[in-house]
Amino acid sequence: xxxxxxxxxxxxxxxxxxxxxxxxxxxxxxxxxxxxxSFDLPPGMSELELMRLMREKAASCGAGITPFIGGGIYDxxxxxxxxxxxxxxxxxxxxxxxxxxxxxxxxxxxxxxxxTICRLTGLEASNASLYDGGTAVAEAALxxxxxxxxxKVILDGSVNPLHREIVTGYLHGLSAQAVQxxxxxxxxxxxxxxxxxxxxxxxxxxQSPNFFGSVQDFRELAQKAHDHEALLIVSCYPIAMGxxxxxxxxxxxxxxxxxxxxxxxxxxGGPYFGFIATRKRFIRNLPGRIVGxxxxxxxxxxxxxxxxxxxxxxxxxxxxxxxxxxxxLCALRGLIFCASLxxxxxxxxxxxxxxxxxxxxxxxxxxxxxxVLNAGATFNEFTLSLPxxxxxxxxxLLDKGVAAGVPLGQYYPGMERALVVTVTEKRTRDEIDRxxxxxxxxxxx
Amino acid sequence: xxxxxxxxxxxxxxxxxxxxxxxxxxxxxxxGDITYVELPKIGxxxxxxxALAAIESVKAASDIYAPLSGKVxxxxxxxxEAPELVNQWAESEGWICKLEGCDSAELxxxxxxxxxxxxxxxx
Numbered sequence: 336x337x338x339x340x341x342x343x344x345x346x347x348x349x350x351x352x353x354x355x356x357x358x359x360x361x362x363x364x365x366x367x368x369x370x371x372x373s374f375d376l377p378p379g380m381s382e383l384e385l386m387r388l389m390r391e392k393a394a395s396c397g398a399g400i401t402p403f404i405g406g407g408i409y410d411x412x413x414x415x416x417x418x419x420x421x422x423x424x425x426x427x428x429x430x431x432x433x434x435x436x437x438x439x440x441x442x443x444x445x446x447x448x449x450x451t452i453c454r455l456t457g458l459e460a461s462n463a464s465l466y467d468g469g470t471a472v473a474e475a476a477l478x479x480x481x482x483x484x485x486x487k488v489i490l491d492g493s494v495n496p497l498h499r500e501i502v503t504g505y506l507h508g509l510s511a512q513a514v515q516x517x518x519x520x521x522x523x524x525x526x527x528x529x530x531x532x533x534x535x536x537x538x539x540x541x542q543s544p545n546f547f548g549s550v551q552d553f554r555e556l557a558q559k560a561h562d563h564e565a566l567l568i569v570s571c572y573p574i575a576m577g578x579x580x581x582x583x584x585x586x587x588x589x590x591x592x593x594x595x596x597x598x599x600x601x602x603x604g605g606p607y608f609g610f611i612a613t614r615k616r617f618i619r620n621l622p623g624r625i626v627g628x629x630x631x632x633x634x635x636x637x638x639x640x641x642x643x644x645x646x647x648x649x650x651x652x653x654x655x656x657x658x659x660x661x662x663x664l665c666a667l668r669g670l671i672f673c674a675s676l677x678x679x680x681x682x683x684x685x686x687x688x689x690x691x692x693x694x695x696x697x698x699x700x701x702x703x704x705x706x707v708l709n710a711g712a713t714f715n716e717f718t719l720s721l722p723x724x725x726x727x728x729x730x731x732l733l734d735k736g737v738a739a740g741v742p743l744g745q746y747y748p749g750m751e752r753a754l755v756v757t758v759t760e761k762r763t764r765d766e767i768d769r770x771x772x773x774x775x776x777x778x779x780x
Numbered sequence: 781x782x783x784x785x786x787x788x789x790x791x792x793x794x795x796x797x798x799x800x801x802x803x804x805x806x807x808x809x810x811x812g813d814i815t816y817v818e819l820p821k822i823g824x825x826x827x828x829x830x831a832l833a834a835i836e837s838v839k840a841a842s843d844i845y846a847p848l849s850g851k852v853x854x855x856x857x858x859x860x861e862a863p864e865l866v867n868q869w870a871e872s873e874g875w876i877c878k879l880e881g882c883d884s885a886e887l888x889x890x891x892x893x894x895x896x897x898x899x900x901x902x903x
Contacts (some may be wrong), residue, residue: 482820619818644840649840649841650841
């Protein structure tokens with residue numbers, strides 16, 4: 336296959352077929368001022384030249400920087416099996432598996448993915464993935480409106496601010512309302528959340544570990560929400576599920592999250608995938624596709640897209656959701672990642688994240704003038720209070736090759752000196768010690 | 781008690797101010813294997829011919845319209861576990877819900893048994 340789609344001969348043949356003398360004449364109906372003057376592209380180059388250019392570009396935009404950044408997207412190790420298996424042509428080229436007779440491999444993979452998500456979240460039913468973590472939270476909010484036939488969702492202030500913005504965006508224009516409840520320092524203000532629940536509330540949306548890194552137990556909140564026949568939606572960080580109580584164990588009705596940590600590379604914001612799981616009784620309100628296990632007419636095990644009657648190609652405007660593309664390949668990477676690690680490996684991975692972050696929390700908290708803001712438990716992220724503007728400190732450390740964290744001022748006015756630091760299993764003790772030394776230097780010299 | 785039918789194949793049987801609603805045997809047969817009935821919420825008020833509930837078969841989803849105006853007083857919980865009751869007994873055990881506060885004057889907009897049988901012949 337040629338990499339240049341149209342050769343001069345192709346262009347000549349096509350123009351002859353439609354009776355145009357030149358490309359210029361073909362585009363003549365478009366007014367000249369609306370047409371591109373130039374695409375400003377350099378001439379073609381050889382593969383070798385191209386590779387050299389790409390390496391230079393990569394070096395100039397952050398490759399080689401040690402990241403302590405999280406905020407919803409994390410730098411985790413990806414076993415080689417993930418790239419290898421996910422790039423097999425059978426998976427890589429497959430499209431929507433509407434025809435089960437020729438898509439058994441894809442369907443089985445998605446079915447196993449759903450099973451994995453159910454085990455991680457402690458819930459009973461999962462779909463076969465959504466766009467990303469933010470749309471997953473928004474879809475969960477919409478689910479709660481449909482299930483309860485109510486119009487108010489309560490959004491905790493420690494939920495990822497980008498996800499909260501997506502939720503309010505989704506609700507804008509519907510007769511629904513998102514009520515924001517400010518957090519108490521780095522933790523959800525459980526008393527205020529509980530006091531906000533009334534008989535108009537469809538759901539309370541919380542996150543653990545939250546945007547500040549704090550891990551919280553929402554059992555009481557679940558109970559109070561259920562007392563008002565409202566739902567509890569918990570956004571969770573999948574790696575943390577190897578160590579902390581799952582949303583299901585805490586009584587959540589819907590669990591959501593960003594799946595990037597499960598085997599997907601950091602990639603300028605995507606493509607990633609969102610996961611969503613719920614109780615069996617709400618399965619007809621789940622958005623997107625669900626793969627089910629069945630038997631064919633000879634009794635052999637097989638997989639199909641199931642419950643299609645709630646989807647948009649049959650139910651039109653009354654569909655559960657009009658989200659019609661998922662992120663199958665990213666979800667498949669998530670499955671292969673989890674399957675590669677196994678239950679024990681997954682627990683060890685979570686423990687490693689926790690232990691390294693605990694070390695970092697103590698070392699960084701000991702830097703002069705620095706204070707850890709989280710009062711209670713954290714997983715692999717925590718919030719520091721600095722004696723200087725956090726964004727400026729981060730910029731100084733970037734020049735030394737370290738991305739120190741996410742400054743909170745851009746999301747929480749008044750928290751300009753707060754910095755969320757993330758430590759995954761990939762960070763070494765040396766890297767953490769170096770971060771502490773550089774921080775000390777940036778603050779005091 | 782006499783049954784009345786809509787052009788959309790719902791049936792209704794009125795006793796005083798209360799009416800039992802379902803879909804006709806003809807409709808149940810045409811839909812094929814019914815997999816789910818989305819029952820209305822108790823207390824919901826509907827006007828005649830407004831969407832009341834929804835029914836899903838293997839490959840289709842259809843609205844069920846209210847044959848009479850009224851308020852949902854009771855729903856057939858058995859359909860939650862056994863939607864196939866609608867296939868088996870569409871005009872008896874497969875009833876969908878009961879409406880209260882109905883006005884029997886609205887029956888004049890519906891067909892009786894004979895008229896419905898004639899109507900089906902014309903389809």
